[in-house]
Amino acid sequence: MGDSEMLEKQRNEIDELDKQLVALFEKRMELVTEIGNIKQKNNLPIFDESREIVVIERAVSRLKDPSYKPYASCFFKDLMTITKKYQRSLFEE
Numbered sequence: 001m002g003d004s005e006m007l008e009k010q011r012n013e014i015d016e017l018d019k020q021l022v023a024l025f026e027k028r029m030e031l032v033t034e035i036g037n038i039k040q041k042n043n044l045p046i047f048d049e050s051r052e053i054v055v056i057e058r059a060v061s062r063l064k065d066p067s068y069k070p071y072a073s074c075f076f077k078d079l080m081t082i083t084k085k086y087q088r089s090l091f092e093e
């Protein structure tokens, strides 16, 4: 297979994975919404540092390739920055 064929094939695989990621992201956001509503109802803080540490540590520990560790850690940290931002937007409604 030539390089440009290979590139197209890899990008098609990424497109397929992104489709799955969007579905998972949406499911996760639905849960984040429910948790956000519980937090609002019970006057709980949005940021839960100990929970975030657990989420990141567990995710990183599941990697097969340890060289991805700092990147996976960053990915989950950024993801939770986004979820907190979204939960805050719910509080403002």
Ligand SMILES: O=C(O)C(=O)C[C@]1(C(=O)O)C=C[C@@H](O)C=C1
Pocket: 032, 035, 036, 046, 047, 048, 049, 051, 052, 055, 079, 080, 083, 084
């Ligand atoms: O578990 C919670 O309390 C959530 O609100 C979810 C979540 C997450 O996205 O995983 C978001 C914000 C918190 O700081 C911790 C975790």
